[in-house]
Amino acid sequence: MNSLLYHVAHQTTYRYSGLVVLSRQLLHMMPRATEWQERITHDLSFSTTPSQLETGYDAFGNPMCWAEIDTPYKQLTVSAQMQVRILPRGRQVARETLPWEAVRDSLAYHGKPLAPGQLDIVRYRTESPYVRIKHELGQYAADCFIADAPILVGAEALMRKIHREFAYEPGSTAIATPMLTAFRQRHGVCQDFAHIMIGCLRSLGLAAHYVSGYLRTEPPPGQPHLVGADASHAWVAVYCPPLGWVELDPTNNMHVDSHHITLAWGRDFGDVSPLRGILTGASVEELRVEVTVTPLSKAICG
């Protein structure tokens, strides 16, 4: 498979009840450079010019941007444009991954020095603001992780189970909906699917993180339209030695591949929400998000 070239436009518009006099934004709207994703161009623009604008990296290595706007406005549009090249990922053979219990035990605390790189893995093993560790989550995943199952085999089974048993219902949950509520109601959106799967994995003592990004909007000819396109998307990465991090999309029941464009990853949604803002002076009346992901014609190869 060849590499694929994409253009993404992500536009967010807020309309407010009154004048916003001072606001600060935190943006995770620039693509992260990874082994399989090359950043070609990226650009951020604001309908009201920020008084301060700084770019850098967060604690999880994601590119991010801080903005302060001190010019009053009633409406704000933040627009991100980017071009990325997605490279093919190697074959990920689930059967060749380590038994999940071995992975669990290797990540647990032993009072001995950690293996190189392990510190960056164990940070994704604990509770985080949006992800709980609960016995009931571990139990839910128990029949996916049978004894001695290779970890990726277990993770794939869990992904299938979540995809099968949870209804994808846009609007059925909000950002503030606790993960356990979505879990018990058996429905949600991609963010809930990801949080639930991460919660199950961490409750078993495994490491998993949350990935924020986009999906290709128009499917290649002859393939079905994917759920979660035309908006921000989210999926899960599971630590599966010896392969390392393997990304799974429980909303679409698939391995993440050349249709997924990565923005950032963190412990959960809260670490990587594309746009987070605090403002004084007014409340939001309307929020509109438009995402368009276009494969650039030259590179389409289907």
Add this chain to the structure above:
Amino acid sequence: MKQAGPRQTRLYNGPMMKLADFFPYPASSLRYDEMLDANHELRPHWQALLEPLQAISPAEIARSLALTRQMIVENGVTYNVYADPQGADRPWLLDPLPLALPAEEWAAIEAGVIQRAGLLDALLADLYGPQQLLAEGLIPAELAFGHPNFLWPCLGITLPVGHWLPLYAVDLARAADGRWWVISDRTQAPSGAGYALENRQILSRVLPDAMARRHPPPLLDFFALLRDHLLCLAAPDEPALAVVLTPGHLNETYFEHAYIARRLGLPLVEGQDLTVRGDTVYLKTLSGLHRVHGILRRLDDDYCDPVELRGDSALGVPGLLIALRAGRVTLANPLGTGVLESPAWQGFLPGVAQHLIGQELLLPSVASWWCGEKPAKEHVLAHLDQLVIKPTYPSQHFDPIFGANMGEAMRQQVIERLHHRPHTLVAQERLSPSQVPVWNSDGNGLVARTLGLRVYAVATPEGYQVMPGGLARIAGESDADAISMQRGGSSKDVWIQNWRAPQSRPGSKRLPVRHDELTSRYAENLFWLGRYTERCEDKIRLLRATFANPQGNQTESPVQPDAEAICRQFGLLPPQGRDFLDASLPYGLVANVQHMFLCGGQVRSRLSAENWRALTNLNHRFNEQISQAVDPGEILDELVLAMAALAGFALDNMTRENSWRLLMLGRRLERLHFFASLLSKCLAEGKQPAQPVLEWLLDVGDSTITYRTRYLSTPQTSSTLDLLIRDRTNPRALAFQCQVITMMYSEMAQSLGIPVEDDLLPVLPVMDAEHLAELDGDGDRARLERQRLANQLKVLAHTAAHCSDRISLKLFAHTDPPRQAILT
């Protein structure tokens, strides 16, 4: 006279005879006793303390106790109890008999606290820096990464002054063997130092002279050192400013926040008082923004910056982390230090101490097992009965469980949890803390109570310094093992006997700039208190003129339909019916009274006690009458009087400063807006107000008597409007409002040194006597004139509203709550 009972021990033979006679005191064979040794003899360092008491009668002791309680009430020393159903501030409890400690023993505590503060400081620097201790496996990753106060956005921050732990407190308890043990570390926002200082102040007033003369080591130097730390970023030629950041008056230790702020000479602020512009923190005041160099924070770290930390926090300062990262502000303590508040660290600290400083801990921690480690879990399961189970993370809200006392159901629950989520539990060895004598409430005897000791340290350029003294915390009657101010515990001052001051540098004499001026938040709340108070008054008068029926006749007055329609336009009546006490009306009377009361609460400290009481009474009485279904007319009558009293307080009891001007500006703008709207509604479409409508208008405008004495006739349109619009001497007239608004605003602008923008202030439409005369009559000309006036009044009402908005933007520097976090 000797009457020590069989279970009671005499205090001391010999010179202390008298005391012993009066105060038999139960010794304990199981615990260490602070005052008595194993032979039930008075320890030498207590002897000196108690000696003066020989000459003192029980009546004098009782007086001291009463005086202590009285001073606590008078000084307003309180401790808010979250669980209190009345939400009441509880008076602080202080036992006037100090805890005595010998100098040698104190020296050991001091050395141990200094060592520990340095160790925890280095541990924090590692956790937010290279994370070597985690990589080496000396501490489990779960303890840091699983802790809700491990703040990832703080990773990699380089602090301008280097210290991660400028202010540290530790809770100690003494075991039966006489050694002091560490029970817990306070690294987030250590509380209690202010209470310790206040305890000392009170004792210096209430103790008999002979005792007070014993001069315990002074505590104030400690606070000077803390202030030095907060101001260290200010250049020598710069006005240095530090603030105390509080979550607000509902916090359990709010008294202390206000007290420390006063003692340090720093403004007490809430998040909304501060703003970050670029990478600098500013205090917002009426006169503008002032740079803040240091913040003593009493707000938990995860609430401090809603942009990068908890987005649901309305208490923090958006952008604070940017300023911290840029090294533009000093925080005591920096953000992220709360991660060390977990009993789970205790078990790992000896290893960390070896690794980081190559030393043994001078002050041992109570033996602790973090159950996330398999061997620890096994040990805990096997010894559950002898241990105390505590939560690993402060976000799990449960009280310590004593293995020895738990029932079978609880036991099963603990065991299940140990299997399912072992990393969330810590077990500690149970320690029986020492006991200390406390006066009984009558002052005629001593009782034994469990003691905990909180000791404070502050970072200085020469290393940590320990406050010579501290806060002795005393358990309540029923709690032998748990000491909690939340559960009715008391406190004591701590006196080190024969203390010699160290040769260290005292705190510098540098003082922060004083900021007596109003913060923008106060200013805004005062302004809105003015607006809401006036809004209540206007609407009450409007309703009373419409619904009160002084003659008691049942026939509807001819003005009723029009008046009701206008009340409805003002949002005072439901679409159907006349229930103006309907609490669901968003602009109704009930809602307005509530807004007024809430606004008053925000500026309580700027109001006189009587004023506040009048406001509270009004609110209380109003709600009481509604719930008792008192006749609505009667309620309105009483409200009119209560509102007049409130207006009187503002006139009589406030000095003519900007706070008063803001209150008046609020009232005048609101009154201008209300009467201009009301008159414009009555003249809409040029209609000629009938005579009862004019009488009604005069009643609403409290001008009936004036009209009668001046005109000696039934009301005419022109003369009524003359009185209500043009008359500069009538405090209800529009002209009067415009005149006062201009005056107040100009005076305030002058005092703040800002220019007065003429287009900001409302201007009355030009009306001369000729114009007025044209308003009477039914002709087309009169109709047109009335129509024109109605339009002008409508514009005037808009100008008043606009003026209020402009004042808000200009003077309160963008402070309108609510804030909100938006996530996409």
